[in-house]
Each structure stands twice: as structure tokens, then as C-alpha cells.
Amino acid sequence: MTTWRENIRRVEPYVPGEQTKDTDVIKLNTNENPYGPSKRVKEFVDNPDMLRLYPELGASKLVNALAEYHGVKPTQVFVGVGSDDVLAMSFLTFFNSDKPILFPDITYSFYDVWAELFKIPYERPALDENFRLVKEDYYKENGGIVFPNPNAPTGIFEPLAQVEDIIKNNPASVVIVDEAYIDFGGETALPLIAQYDNLVVVRTFSKSRSMAGLRIGYAIGNEELIKALNDVKYSYNSYTMNRPSILLGIESIKDEEYFRSNIDKIVNTRKRFVEAIKPLGFTCLPSSANFVFATHNSIPAKEIFEAAKKAKIYVRYFDMPRINNYLRISIGTDEEMDTVVKFLKTYIK
Numbered sequence: 209m210t211t212w213r214e215n216i217r218r219v220e221p222y223v224p225g226e227q228t229k230d231t232d233v234i235k236l237n238t239n240e241n242p243y244g245p246s247k248r249v250k251e252f253v254d255n256p257d258m259l260r261l262y263p264e265l266g267a268s269k270l271v272n273a274l275a276e277y278h279g280v281k282p283t284q285v286f287v288g289v290g291s292d293d294v295l296a297m298s299f300l301t302f303f304n305s306d307k308p309i310l311f312p313d314i315t316y317s318f319y320d321v322w323a324e325l326f327k328i329p330y331e332r333p334a335l336d337e338n339f340r341l342v343k344e345d346y347y348k349e350n351g352g353i354v355f356p357n358p359n360a361p362t363g364i365f366e367p368l369a370q371v372e373d374i375i376k377n378n379p380a381s382v383v384i385v386d387e388a389y390i391d392f393g394g395e396t397a398l399p400l401i402a403q404y405d406n407l408v409v410v411r412t413f414s415k416s417r418s419m420a421g422l423r424i425g426y427a428i429g430n431e432e433l434i435k436a437l438n439d440v441k442y443s444y445n446s447y448t449m450n451r452p453s454i455l456l457g458i459e460s461i462k463d464e465e466y467f468r469s470n471i472d473k474i475v476n477t478r479k480r481f482v483e484a485i486k487p488l489g490f491t492c493l494p495s496s497a498n499f500v501f502a503t504h505n506s507i508p509a510k511e512i513f514e515a516a517k518k519a520k521i522y523v524r525y526f527d528m529p530r531i532n533n534y535l536r537i538s539i540g541t542d543e544e545m546d547t548v549v550k551f552l553k554t555y556i557k
């Protein structure tokens with residue numbers, strides 16, 4: 209006898225880093241930015257119409273601001289509730305073939321969850337022994353390609369020539385480059401959009417714009433792809449971009465100076481932190497992101513992770529093949545990172 213149980217969609221959800229209620233921890237486990245958004249954003253919060261009114265359906269003011277900022281047409285910009293929403297909509301819209309989509313074995317752990325949820329077949333070509341993408345692995349028949357650049361959780365950036373080669377060799381597939389961390393290092397694939405109609409670049413306000421709580425993400429691509437994305441989105445839910453996100457997102461874009469100085473601070477602290485933990489026996493993969501992926505030459509990562517948590521320092525540990533001896537440590541303020549170094553010095557000696 210068949211039962212309704214057989215027809216339930218079963219998925220294993222994505223597990224994000226822990227969001228603790230404790231306020232006295234050093235929270236370096238979800239790649240948030242410690243500095244908060246531009247002053248313009250904070251001042252604008254007082255706008256009396258911010259919460260009272262419905263948002264404009266198409267979030268066109270934010271779309272226009274992003275289009276102008278990136279030098280593309282508004283019809284080439286799609287906005288969503290964080291890049292997770294943008295990526296989920298992109299999977300649903302672009303990955304409809306019977307052929308498997310391709311993404312690396314070590315990458316953002318939401319990709320396989322979306323693939324499972326939407327019943328998209330997928331293959332995961334292995335990164336090489338240095339955690340680098342092997343571009344030739346992406347030249348076989350496929351139903352689409354997605355990878356972050358810089359990659360997560362490794363932080364490794366692949367040169368644009370490598371990215372372009374993958375796009376060029378896959379004219380029959382949509383290639384999504386997830387640039388969540390691009391502002392912290394590396395070169396964006398955005399200029400390639402004018403040349404390749406199969407490229408979609410996804411970005412977020414959560415990291416370099418220090419606005420993870422507002423949930424703003426966006427995609428840029430050719431008009432036909434963006435229209436398809438919007439059609440899918442509006443077939444599913446309409447008022448997804450709330451008014452504060454639209455208005456405060458625009459304020460953030462207007463403050464380029466703050467944006468740049470925030471990134472500079474993170475990049476400097478990253479360098480300082482990597483140097484500080486090296487003498488303690490840590491090796492970090494070369495990071496172009498707002499986190500480092502570090503491994504110790506004698507102490508298992510899991511032990512350090514647990515000890516750090518007891519000391520109220522939250523970092524991320526993935527109990528997965530190949531990376532289960534690494535810790536992903538988000539870059540906080542200099543002060544926070546000094547506390548981490550102090551803890552590690554005492555713990556490791």
C-alpha cells in the first residue's frame with residue numbers, strides 16, 4: 209500500500225555555523241564582518257517610512273543603484289534575499305537539464321543541498337592536492353556549472369583566465385561564479401559578462417558590506433538570463449525584498465570610501481593573523497577571503513575547535529573528508545584576533 213510518506217520531499221538541510229545567544233563570545237564562525245555598515249546606513253535607519261510602507265515590488269531603486277555601480281543595465285541585475293536566495297533561484301532557473309551539474313568536491317556546502325532539493329543530478333570533480341580547481345574536469349558534458357571564487361571554505365582564488373576558460377568551454381551551460389568573497393582579494397569575472405552570454409556572477413552584501421543581517425544578494429548576467437530568473441522568482445513569491453534592505457542597500461553603495469576602508473582593514477588583519485599563527489605550527493591556505501583555512505602540524509583541528517569554543521572563541525570546523533583537519537577562522541578586528549592568538553599560544557605550548 210502506498211502512503212503519503214513516499215511522496216514527501218526529503219532533504220538534509222544545510223547546516224550553517226552556530227548562531228549563539230551568548231554575547232560574550234568572539235564570533236569567527238560565519239564570516240561576518242566585525243565593523244558594521246557605513247554610517248550612512250546607520251543614520252538612514254531612522255527614516256520614518258522605513259517600516260510603515262510596503263516595499264516596491266521590483267526593488268528597482270536598489271537594482272538601478274547596483275546597475276550604475278557596476279556599469280551594466282538594470283535589466284542585467286537580479287536582487288534576492290541574500291545570495292543564498294539568489295543562488296537557490298539560479299539553480300531552479302538554470303539547471304534544468306538531465307545532465308549532471310558540476311561543482312567542486314570541496315566548496316560551499318549549500319550547493320549539494322539545493323541540488324538534492326530540486327532533484328538536479330550533480331557531480332563533484334575533486335580539487336587537486338593543493339585545493340585548486342582542475343579546469344579540465346569541467347569540459348565534459350554537463351547541465352551547468354557553479355563554483356565560488358574565491359572558493360569556500362578554502363579561501364583560494366582562481367585566476368580569471370582559468371575562470372574564463374571554463375566559461376568559454378561551456379557555451380551550452382550556464383556558469384555561475386559565486387563571488388561572495390571577491391572584494392577581499394582576486395579579480396571579478398564581471399567584465400566577462402559582456403563577452404559570454406552563459407555567465408552569471410552572484411554577489412552579497414553580507415561580507416564586504418557588513419550587512420549579513422539585512423539579507424541582500426544579487427546576480428548580474430545577460431538580460432535573457434536575468435529575465436528568466438525574475439520570472440521564476442515572481443512565480444514563487446513576490447514581496448521578498450523588504451523595504452529596509454532596499455533602502456539601506458542603496459545607502460551602502462553610496463559610501464564607497466567606507467566600503468574600501470573596511471575591506472583594507474580586514475585584509476591587513478588577515479595578513480597579520482596569518483603571520484602570528486605561523487610560528488605556532490599553523491599553515492594557512494593562501495586566502496583571498498575574509499577568513500583563513502588553517503591546519504596545525506600536530507594538534508587535530510577538532511580538538512582546537514572544541515577547546516576554542518570552551519574559551520568562547522567560535523570558529524568553524526567541517527567534519528568532512530579531506531578538510532577535517534582544518535579550521536575556518538573568520539577575520540574579526542585586530543583586537544579579536546589578538547585574543548585568538550593569545551588563546552592559541554596558551555593552548556598549544
Ligand code: PMP
Nearest residue numbers: 290291292316356360388412414
Ligand atoms: N556563497 C558562499 C560561498 C558563502 O560562503 C555564503 C555564506 N554562507 C553565501 C554564498 C551566502 O551568503 P548570503 O546568503 O549571506 O549572501
